Amino acid sequence: MTAAVARAVMSLAACGLGESRREWAFAMQGEFEAAMEDGRPLAFAAGCLLTALREMPSQEHGRFVLANYALALGVLIPTAVLQFACLAGSPFLSSGQGGFYAMLTPDRYLADAYSSAIPPMLALWLLLGMGHLRLAWVLLERDWSRVISAGALTVAASVTLVILTGVLFLDDAGVVRQAGLLAVELTAIYASARWHARLFPGATSGNLAR
Amino acid sequence: MQKLLEALSVRGRQWCHGYDLMKETGLSSGTLYPLLMRMTGQGLVEAEWREPTQPGRPARHAYRLTAAGAAFAQATADPNATSLPFKAALA
Numbered sequence: 001m002t003a004a005v006a007r008a009v010m011s012l013a014a015c016g017l018g019e020s021r022r023e024w025a026f027a028m029q030g031e032f033e034a035a036m037e038d039g040r041p042l043a044f045a046a047g048c049l050l051t052a053l054r055e056m057p058s059q060e061h062g063r064f065v066l067a068n069y070a071l072a073l074g075v076l077i078p079t080a081v082l083q084f085a086c087l088a089g090s091p092f093l094s095s096g097q098g099g100f101y102a103m104l105t106p107d108r109y110l111a112d113a114y115s116s117a118i119p120p121m122l123a124l125w126l127l128l129g130m131g132h133l134r135l136a137w138v139l140l141e142r143d144w145s146r147v148i149s150a151g152a153l154t155v156a157a158s159v160t161l162v163i164l165t166g167v168l169f170l171d172d173a174g175v176v177r178q179a180g181l182l183a184v185e186l187t188a189i190y191a192s193a194r195w196h197a198r199l200f201p202g203a204t205s206g207n208l209a210r
Numbered sequence: 211m212q213k214l215l216e217a218l219s220v221r222g223r224q225w226c227h228g229y230d231l232m233k234e235t236g237l238s239s240g241t242l243y244p245l246l247m248r249m250t251g252q253g254l255v256e257a258e259w260r261e262p263t264q265p266g267r268p269a270r271h272a273y274r275l276t277a278a279g280a281a282f283a284q285a286t287a288d289p290n291a292t293s294l295p296f297k298a299a300l301a
């Protein structure tokens with residue numbers, strides 16, 4: 001078990017060192033076998049990972065990887081969590097008896113409209129949250145064609161949500177704010193794709209990176 | 211860095227492996243490798259690949275001081291003999 005964890009940590013370290021330090025990654029992997037024989041593979045691997053983390057900011061490839069992780073872990077995943085939290089906390093969506101607005105309005109037809117709008121809005125919020133998680137995953141994999149499809153799905157869900165809240169005369173300030181945030185996120189992802197295309201001219205896929 | 215210089219200068223022109231240096235100096239891999247990278251970049255240490263001694267094992271990197279590295283080690287061991295370029299390297 002320890003050996004498997006240590007090997008995984010060594011692989012992470014080798015990935016973090018990037019192309020310009022490839023020879024050093026191989027050197028560490030060569031010594032890893034000696035550390036295994038000595039019964040200290042995990043301590044050795046952890047040190048190598050620490051080295052890789054220290055080296056990353058000094059190289060452009062490392063900075064690119066760190067920036068992508070910052071975008072995924074610092075922006076996309078918190079936004080997904082926020083959307084799931086909105087979903088759970090929304091008075092419109094979470095009330096059990098036909099919705100908050102349906103209870104407030106005296107108009108029976110409007111109350112029915114609010115009640116029937118709950119499932120699709122619930123699905124759209126879920127889709128937005130899932131879309132952000134998917135975006136974070138494919139961004140870290142640098143799979144730009146899937147980034148485009150996940151981005152398109154998230155934009156479609158966001159636009160539909162804006163339209164739906166507008167049609168139902170609901171307070172759409174939160175939805176519009178989230179759509180604005182999505183625009184900022186997609187701009188950052190586009191910048192990341194351009195950076196990737198510049199770093200690895202032969203490895204681009206999808207229109208974003210061109 | 212001083213420990214590493216001492217360990218390498220004791221061996222003279224003999225090659226040694228990273229893990230042996232770790233054990234000898236008591237430095238962790240997280241300290242040793244950044245030092246080796248920096249010293250190799252500065253031309254104080256040279257590295258070469260060694261064929262594995264057992265089949266199925268990966269090749270290993272071996273290290274030793276260059277002539278400049280040996281002079282640097284000598285200068286840092288004897289501060290009175292430190293010349294200006296080595297002082298600059300230490301800074």
